[in-house]
Amino acid sequence: MRKIELYKEHGFKDLTFSNYLVHESEFMKVINFNFRAGQKLPVHSHDLEGELTLTVLEGRGEFLAADGAAMPAEPGDVLVSGIAEPHGVSAITDMRVLVTIAPPI
Amino acid sequence: MRKIELYKEHGFKDLTFSNYLVHESEFMKVINFNFRAGQKLPVHSHDLEGELTLTVLEGRGEFLAADGAAMPAEPGDVLVSGIAEPHGVSAITDMRVLVTIAPPI
Numbered sequence: 001m002r003k004i005e006l007y008k009e010h011g012f013k014d015l016t017f018s019n020y021l022v023h024e025s026e027f028m029k030v031i032n033f034n035f036r037a038g039q040k041l042p043v044h045s046h047d048l049e050g051e052l053t054l055t056v057l058e059g060r061g062e063f064l065a066a067d068g069a070a071m072p073a074e075p076g077d078v079l080v081s082g083i084a085e086p087h088g089v090s091a092i093t094d095m096r097v098l099v100t101i102a103p104p105i
Numbered sequence: 106m107r108k109i110e111l112y113k114e115h116g117f118k119d120l121t122f123s124n125y126l127v128h129e130s131e132f133m134k135v136i137n138f139n140f141r142a143g144q145k146l147p148v149h150s151h152d153l154e155g156e157l158t159l160t161v162l163e164g165r166g167e168f169l170a171a172d173g174a175a176m177p178a179e180p181g182d183v184l185v186s187g188i189a190e191p192h193g194v195s196a197i198t199d200m201r202v203l204v205t206i207a208p209p210i
Contacts, residue, residue, distance in 0.1 A: 001170055001190050007181035023185045027156045028133070028207040030183065051132045055203060057162065057181055065106055076112035076162055076201070078135065080128045085106050096181070098160060102133040102207035 006032050006057070012094060017041060022098075029104035035061065035091030043088035052101045054079040054087070059095030064088035073097075111137050111162070117199060122146060127203070134209035140166065140196035148193035157206045159184040159192070164200030169193035178202075 002023075010020040010032050017039045022030040033041060043064045054063060056077045062070040063079045066086040073079070073089065081087045083105060089097055107128075115125040115137050122144045127135040138146060148169045159168060161182045167175040168184045171191040178184070178194065186192045188210060194202055 001184065001186045001192070003168060003176050004183045004185070005179075005181065006183060007179075022183055023158070025156055027154075028158070028205070030158060030185070049132075051130055053128070053133070053135060053205065055160065055162075057160075063108060071108050074110075074112075076110065078109045078111060078127055078203070079106065080109070080135070081106045087106070098183070100133070100158065100205050100207075102205075 010034060012036050024104055027102065029101040031099045033089065033097045033099060035089065035095040037091055037093050039091050041089040043086045045086045046083050046105055048083045048105055050083045050101065050103050050105065052081055052083055052099055054089065055098045057096040057098055059091060059093045061089060061091040061095045064090055115139060117141050129209055132207065134206040136204045138202045138204060140194065140200040142196055142198050144196050146194040148191045150191045151188050151210055153188045153210055155188045155206065155208050155210065157186055157188055157204060159194065160203045162201040162203055164196060164198045166194060166196040166200045169195055
């Protein structure tokens with residue numbers, strides 16, 4: 001059992017979004033992505049079995065998907081996606097996003 | 106791919122904490138627990154392989170563990186626990202917690 005205080009442990013970077021490995025095990029991988037306003041995780045996918053969730057902790061932006069699709073992303077919004085489905089994030093304000101991947105990749 | 110707006114989809118209950126199944130698949134189970142101030146998910150465990158994360162989205166309380174242990178739980182705090190380890194939550198203010206379990210139980 002381990003507690004991670006994301007808002008203390010992990011800040012922002014000016015040059016590009018900042019990623020912080022929160023937890024990795026045989027069961028799951030948990031990563032915290034922090035975005036400054038305007039930063040972006042481009043749409044990508046991995047040809048692997050499994051799913052991921054993107055949870056907005058703070059800030060506002062868009063979830064990105066295939067073919068230029070975009071959905072508003074606000075605190076409390078959870079995007080569930082196959083690892084093999086194209087997904088990304090674009091930040092309108094500074095934004096903290098928690099990503100959980102199972103099984104871990 | 107599916108987006109769930111937890112703050113719109115899921116509210117609070119006065120009688121006991123409220124749980125909302127966000128997502129269930131062969132890879133993971135995601136549940137949103139909302140607690141009114143003073144409500145509690147008592148310490149419990151399941152004798153199964155796997156892990157869970159408890160992420161505080163809003164509000165303030167305590168993560169509970171074996172032998173009466175308690176840790177402050179605030180927005181952005183993530184507790185990583187074995188499914189077989191005793192864990193629980195106690196809310197000081199109204200509190201929204203996202204639980205991810207892998208593999209799903």
